[in-house]
Amino acid sequence: MAAFSRENHIQRIVLALVLIVFIMALYYDSFLETEPLFDGKVTAWDTAWTIEIDGQTFAEEITLPYSLPKPVKDKVITLHYTIPSQLPAEGRTIAFNSSMASVSVKVNDEALYSFEGPQKGWAVPVFGGTYTHFIRLEEAHLGGELSITFGYTSNNSFAGHFKPVYNGTKTDLLFHELREWPSLFYGFSLLLIGFLVLLFSLSIQTDEERKSFFYFGLVLLALGGWVFSQTPSKFLLFRNPALPMNLSFAALFLLPLFLVNYIIHSYPVGKWVTPFLYISYFFASIYVLGGALQLFGITQYTDLLLPCGVFLALFLLSLFTLLFVEYYRGNQDLRSFLVAMGLLLSSILAEVILLILGISLDSAVILHFGMAASAVVLFWRSATLMRIKTKSICKEQLLLSLAYSDALTEVGNRAAYDREVSRIQTSKDKQVLGILMMDVNDLKKINDTQGHTQGDLVLRDFARRLQKLLPFRAKIYRYGGDEFIALISDVSEEEMQKLADRILSPFPFGNKLHYFVAVGFDRYIPKRKDRFHQCVGRADEAMYACKHSMKQPASVT
Secondary structure (H helix, E strand, O other), X not given: OHHHHHHHHHHHHHHHHHHHHHHHHHHHHOOOXXXXXXXXXXXXXOOOEEEEEOOEEEEEEEOOOEEOOOOOOOOEEEEEXXXXXOOOHHHOEEEEEEOOOEEEEEEOOEEEEEEOOOOOOOOOOOOOXXXXXXXXXXXXXXXXXXXEEEEOOOOOOOOOEEOOEEEEOHHHHHHXXXXXXXXHHHHHHHHHHHHHHHXXXXXXXXXXXXXXXXXXXXXXXXXXXXXXXXXXXXXXXXXXXXXXXXXXXXXXXXXXXXXHHHHHHHOOOOHHHHHHHHHHHHHHXXXXXXXXXXXXXXXXXXXXXXXXXXXXXXXXXXXXXXXXXXXXXXXXXXXXXXXXXXXXXXXXXXXXXXXXXXXXXXXXXXXXXXXXXXXXXXXXXXXXXXXXXXXXXXHHHHHHHHHHEOOOOOOEOHHHHHHHHHHXXXXXXXXXXXXXXXXXXXXXXXXXXXXXXXXXXXXXXXXXXXXXXXXXXXXXXXXXXXXXXXXXXXXXXXXXXXXXXXXXOOEEXXXXXXXXXXXXXXXXXXXXXXXXXXXXXXXXXXXXXXXXXXXXXXXOO
């Protein structure tokens, strides 16, 4: 104990010295300065825009952001802007976001850039979610007329909405997009943790706990997929806008199914939750139907987004309400889920209030934070459930071990042996088993002359020696008072004889005391149509023959 305390003391001193040096290094290195990657020189071109629809002037002196009234599908919509006559050479990049639209950019009718949806597969080109375009301007373009033309294949809620155009260096514009990093962080974190939880669930042996973690992992993947796909910062990693858009749709339509299954396998709920399970099937069916309709050009997923989003909000609100009623009736286990749902619904409400007040954030960061916070609460519930179940399993295993272990020798008892015999007789895996029957000679004499405590120590000593002498695969049982039996799989006649010879050697014990053990063996070979109890009987007869042939006076000295 003193040595352990001394080691702790040394470790604390070493760690304290490391901390001191680390703080000192931070202090001295804090005087180093380098040029920043981002100097903040990003200018918004948000005023004095002109909008044309199908070649006709619709509005002038417009300030962005701006939304056109619906419908805008199949119309040619062009925004015009006069580029400043002077821009620094390093700051001639412009960037703007578009939503669900094709884009072409011209300066003085000179084509600079174009963006189109996939040209095969879908009957109608489908465009990605919010996408950032970067265009480099040359000196000849300064003072010219910038024209940005949008084309929409849908009248969804994103169509006809125009955001400001920003000017600066490409590095500054990239950092400007990174202002949404919290959503990117939440999205990646939820996706990573969801994937790890999903893998972890496959290693859980108990059925309910495995399903609880499995569906919790799917819930995290759905939430992470939605959050990740909603932030433009994702395009710093890859430039395909359609793939994350599809991820968000799949997450939206599958979240109810994952969430309801998680509730079923994580909380004590009744049959009242079954209708919600059927409704979740409806959501998944809508996703399949939407894919078919989009394939033939009848409609697009984006047209279904708003009504399904409203339906999902009503679904979550109804689920929350009924769970609250169950909690009020006394189901206290639902508290954690109500807290998680409360955080999620509160974040949705906060986003709605901001929209009503006309406050526009770069991304739905409050909603994304609410999703992340609710995921943490649900993870805590699953972890608690796993901890409780693990304790229960450990307790059951302990009780089982006590029920089938001999308290004195710590090998299997007669009940454990009978259970193993039953398994052998009913098992389809018919393997050869070696049977060793053993009896400690003159144990009664040891008990009478030296006390029962000494006799118990002899039995315990022999059991420990037996565990070392026999192969690891051997199963050892205390058959009776001083009798032991061992079952050894896949063993030959020669190996059995060698093991028996080892056991026949005298075992030293204590001061000038040694004891002998009689042994007999046989092999159970299923192919010979032997019956197991007959083989045990032959081994027992061989042991008594060995015992009879051993000279009793030589067994104890």
